[in-house]
Amino acid sequence: MSNTRIALVTGASRGLGRSMASHLARAGVGVIGTYNQNRAEADALVAQVGGHGVPAAALQLDVSDSGSFPQFASDVRSVLDGFGTDHFDYLVNNAGFGLHAPFTATTPEQFDGLFDVHVKAPFFLTQALLPLLADGGRILNVSSGLARFTYPGNAAYAAAKGAVEVLTRYQAAELGDRRIRVNVLVPGAIATDFGGGLVRDNKQVNEAVAGAIPLGRAGEPDDIGAAVPLILADGFAWANGTRIELSGGQNL
Numbered sequence: 001m002s003n004t005r006i007a008l009v010t011g012a013s014r015g016l017g018r019s020m021a022s023h024l025a026r027a028g029v030g031v032i033g034t035y036n037q038n039r040a041e042a043d044a045l046v047a048q049v050g051g052h053g054v055p056a057a058a059l060q061l062d063v064s065d066s067g068s069f070p071q072f073a074s075d076v077r078s079v080l081d082g083f084g085t086d087h088f089d090y091l092v093n094n095a096g097f098g099l100h101a102p103f104t105a106t107t108p109e110q111f112d113g114l115f116d117v118h119v120k121a122p123f124f125l126t127q128a129l130l131p132l133l134a135d136g137g138r139i140l141n142v143s144s145g146l147a148r149f150t151y152p153g154n155a156a157y158a159a160a161k162g163a164v165e166v167l168t169r170y171q172a173a174e175l176g177d178r179r180i181r182v183n184v185l186v187p188g189a190i191a192t193d194f195g196g197g198l199v200r201d202n203k204q205v206n207e208a209v210a211g212a213i214p215l216g217r218a219g220e221p222d223d224i225g226a227a228v229p230l231i232l233a234d235g236f237a238w239a240n241g242t243r244i245e246l247s248g249g250q251n252l
Contacts (some may be wrong), residue, residue, distance in 0.1 A: 011095030019225025027229035030055035063121035093122035118160035149251035172241030188247025
């Protein structure tokens with residue numbers, strides 16, 4: 001197992017994170033996935049990943065609580081010891097949540113909650129995990145197409161994702177001495193339970209999204225998850241500080 005590459009994926013028990021973890025396992029990459037509350041789904045993911053013959057583990061993590069990150073890093077070290085290695089190779093900062101509220105009605109508490117999860121976490125969690133990330137490893141942050149195109153009601157969420165894209169460039173510039181590549185993945189509208197399942201379950205929203213995409217449909221989780229092993233692979237290693245949009249051409 002010590003020669004198997006390992007990915008740490010936050011928010012891996014559901015949605016895009018689960019699809020990412022599943023596709024990484026199919027590509028022969030071991031997975032440490034995090035979950036916030038749903039232990040049953042996390043355990044199911046571990047069983048699924050392990051079924052591909054790679055190391056698998058799930059750890060509880062509330063990414064809004066930056067004070068927990070040092071202990072989490074210690075927990076990751078213990079998992080890696082059990083895998084027979086002292087490092088992991090890929091960090092995917094995926095965990096997040098949506099908020100749909102007009103700019104004029106968004107509260108400071110809502111704003112802070114979004115920035116704690118979407119900006120502060122990839123900043124300080126990455127800091128905490130850097131000693132365990134292999135030299136020459138990869139970091140993949142996750143943004144949103146809403147940082148490029150505008151749908152009213154997403155101002156705070158989109159602003160947080162815009163900050164993630166700037167952070168990615170700085171991380172790439174400052175971690176180059178360790179040959180760590182840092183890129184940002186930018187999904188368009190995806191039919192998951194994210195944001196209360198708005199794109200997946202609201203027919204009017206789904207049709208509006210499909211109408212804005214030349215391929216004629218909203219994205220599915222596997223449209224994103226299947227791309228992640230390719231983005232993290234050695235053949236993509238010259239991408240660094242790069243914004244990689246996977247939106248089917250939404251709002252061109």
